[in-house]
């Protein structure tokens with residue numbers, strides 16, 4: 534089945550309209566008419582081959598929402614017309630220990646990413662959500678319970694939402710806990726909303742005084758200007774957990790010092806240039822940890838979507854047609870978006 538898409542033929546070429554092939558739905562497949570697709574920093578890094586290993590043509594997009602347009606004969610959980618989502622994963626081995634625990638993102642045999650992942654389907658690698666339709670195994674399709682008018686703003690939950698929800702849950706963000714969120718961008722703005730909804734005392738860290746009011750509006754109880762040493766020092770030894778969404782290389786000690794005994798600083802961004810080595814003494818004297826976290830499994834992604842529907846949480850978005858994607862990437866690199874671009878996939882018909 535041919536479908537219209539937007540992607541790149543090489544790392545140095547702009548994205549352009551293209552026709553791609555989707556497989557006919559198999560017995561366990563769900564075919565989705567994509568309504569909207571969020572734009573993640575990973576899309577930009579992959580399509581421009583900044584992480585190496587990009588296969589072309591490259592069609593990015595792993596924050597996918599839309600409606601079921603066909604189901605295979607064995608599919609029982611979805612029917613035509615259902616509102617659904619697809620995140621960063623479209624397959625995994627289903628038999629390793631991590632898959633057995635519902636942690637497909639840590640599949641020991643390698644998960645299949647929604648784009649740039651190995652697949653028997655043409656052209657040999659997966660093609661993502663900057664397209665009119667996608668066909669996905671029913672195990673990797675999520676139910677969306679938000680009102681239909683919020684659908685575009687739900688899309689970023691599929692990557693930015695789960696990337697922040699999973700560590701907040703894993704490290705017990707909730708009432709009585711003091712939780713920091715570093716960086717107020719696509720990930721961080723979701724982290725603030727989620728930590729606040731979980732009932733944690735939520736502190737936003739930003740380098741920019743101009744984002745103070747935004748952070749408060751997103752649900753932060755306090756805002757700390759991370760460039761102000763006095764402001765930082767006031768919070769020394771007080772945090773249970775800090776979620777650091779900043780991928781650029783920076784001094785991690787500034788945050789480990791703010792942790793209580795047994796507190797954890799969790800990183801979710803991979804820096805292009807390594808962070809300076811953290812001070813080991815700060816970790817030892819206080820049994821503090823530096824940890825990492827990767828998106829979330831399918832069960833937890835569903836839990837996150839349900840939590841967000843129940844609490845009325847969506848991303849703050851700016852909608853664009855697919856034709857504006859390169860300009861959107863340039864603006865993302867300047868952090869000039871509040872806080873996530875979402876493609877209106879109806880624009881692909883043009």
Ligand SMILES: [Zn+2]
Nearest residue numbers: 573574575692
């Ligand atoms: Zn992403």
Ligand SMILES: [Zn+2]
Nearest residue numbers: 626629632640
């Ligand atoms: Zn596995």
